Amino acid sequence: MRILDAEECALLLSSTRVGRLAITERALPVLMPVVFACVNSDVVFGVGPGLVAHAAAAGQIVCFEADGADSEFTTMWSVAMTGPLSVVDMPLDKAVTDRLDVGPWKNGSRVFVRLSVALCNGRSWTAASQPMPSPDEESSSPTIDVFDTATTKVGISASE
Secondary structure: OEEEOHHHHHHHHOOOOEEEEEEEEOOEEEEEEEEEEEEOOEEEEEEOOOHHHHHHHOOOEEEEEEEEEOOOOOEEEEEEEEEEEEEOOOOOOHHHHHHHOOOOOOOOOOEEEEEEOOEEEEEEEEOOOOOOOOHHHHHOOOOEEOOOOHHHHOOOOOOO
């Protein structure tokens, strides 16, 4: 296993369009597939009205993950990002909306939501590399702090 830096994470995310969004509904986790685009340091989704749009309106803290593998499955990667969701309140570039213009809401009502990334971590595995780390080794893996003030950006103080 190899820890990926922020540049590698961004490059890998640009190679795919589908990820998974982990949100909560009535205090229970829900995983949903989403089509996404990276816009600056944010991740943007086009969604239908419903659970994700409501989570964005409420500013819910969520986790997003995307992954991939080569055709032989000898190299695999995963990038996870955490931060608050919000409804996009400004026009998006046409290239971004075209990238998101898929799915069941393509010709219907949709809302654009943004994940303001506060934490990002990425890992890659190669079949020829060492075996998977033990849970103790995995827990010591670093997380990339995307913002210098990530705790204030998400509304959490150091004393909490």
